[in-house]
Amino acid sequence: MKQLELSFWKKENGYKSATGIGMILILVAGYTYFNYDNQYFSSSVFLGLLFSPYIFRWTSQAISYRFLWIALVLGALLCFRHSSSLFYFFLVASLLFVLESTWGKLNNLPVFLLALISALIGHVVYVWSFPIRLQLSSWAAKCLSIIGMDTTASGNTIIRNGYEFSVDPACMGLNMLVTAGILGLLMLAHFERRQRYTFSMLQTGAYLSVILLLAVVANFIRLLTLIVFRIGPGHPMHSGVGLFSLLVYALIPFYLWLAYGNQWPERNTPGADEGCIVNRAVVHRTIFPYALLLFLFLYNGPKFLSTPVVFDHTLSELQLPGFESSLLENGVLKLENEVTLVYIKPPAGPLQGTHDPRICWEGTGYTFTHIQRRQIGEEEVYTARLEKDNETLYTAWWFDNGREQTVREWRWRWYTLRSGRGFRLVNVTTAGAIELEREVMKLKDIWSDK
Helix, strand or coil, rough: HHHHHHHHHHHHHHHHHHHHHHHHHHHHHHHHHHCCCHHHCHHHHHHHHHHHHCCCCCECCCCCHHHHHEEEHHHHHHHCCCCCHHHHHHHHHHHHHHHHHHCCEEHHHHHHHHHHCCCCHHHHHHHHHHHHHHHHHHHHHHHHHEEEEEEEEEECCCEEEEEEEEECCCCCCCCHHHHHHHHHHHHHHHCCCCCCCCCCCHHHHHHHHHHHHHHHHHHHHHHHHHHHCCCCCCCCCCHHHHHHHHHHHHHHHHHHHHHCCCCCCCCCCCCCCCCCCCCCCCHHHHHHHHHHHHHHHHHHHHHHHHCCCCCHHHHHHHCCCEEEEEECCCCEEEEEEEEEEEEEECCCCCCCCCCCCHHHCCHCCCEEEEEEEEEECCEEEEEEEECCCCEEEEEEEEECCCCCCCCHHHHHHHHHHHHHHCCCCEEEEEEEEHHHHHHHHCCCCCCCCC
């Protein structure tokens, strides 16, 4: 009788595994097909996937439905919103539910890993870390001035004895911060396995905040080193200094803190020899949730085969004296004459990405330099140089809703969320710095009656 029961149990679990694997393959293949044009690849993504088998760990054989409810909420929101990030996190929640409903409950580290390697985090770190880069430039210049070095900061550019050094995203951006976060999760996974302990969501978030803060400190020390020794981007030691700083000032201190600075409580994860609870639920208990998730997935997926275009009727009617006007296929208004090129981009939602000039211009081969936040007239704008081969352009941009003008991401998003009045991104580009300031002064008032 026991042998018959064991045989049935093995057969039942074989069906469960086959169903789970099939569901995973359908979700991953479908996401790749539907969202192919928006796929996000970076070294951080491959690093996260490389370490995922060690970071993912089953803590119990008892099935869990905790991610099902998250997936259903995200899937329902997708029915009304077109958001690649929302689609990604719907996929993540669905995959985690399939894993936990098939093979048992996971630890909490995979949630943070899959968030770190998302395109949303990449965009947030790239664009929203800019104020941090400006602050780091200012602090670095002050620190070096205190010890007697002739150093000044202008935006994200530091000048020392005529030598310019730009604090670009590589110096305070995606690669180092996300890499530090992934390696921090790897160390947490190591201690989970060694101590047979499972970190809670709150604990993991706190530890991750610490490693990211240490990464910022490491970046600052790296920046000082590069400036003092004049190690430019083309120098063979440029990347080496970054790796050394990350290792010495972030990863090693974080590991030592975990190893010797923590009083580990009694283990809260059953060992392999302690007989985890075995769930013998039959396959049909997950058929309905799987079918519901597949319905939401197949219903929402096809909308990502094309990029939605938001047309702003105000933009289509806008005409400026001396400018040729054309409305591009992506809904952006292009205004140009012999000396000035203006792009006015339709409003984005408070939780959506924007056509940020730092991304759009770099996509055409230009490099951003000398980025700074400065006052032109009564309002702040961002200004920068665009360099490509022997060509140099000068550009400025800000967000405008007709009543308020700002360059601060949090401010315009909060205002939009609160009032419902969207902000358009205005980007002005000229061949000279003087012309840029003159044209910005002219254009900053065009929305006063809109």
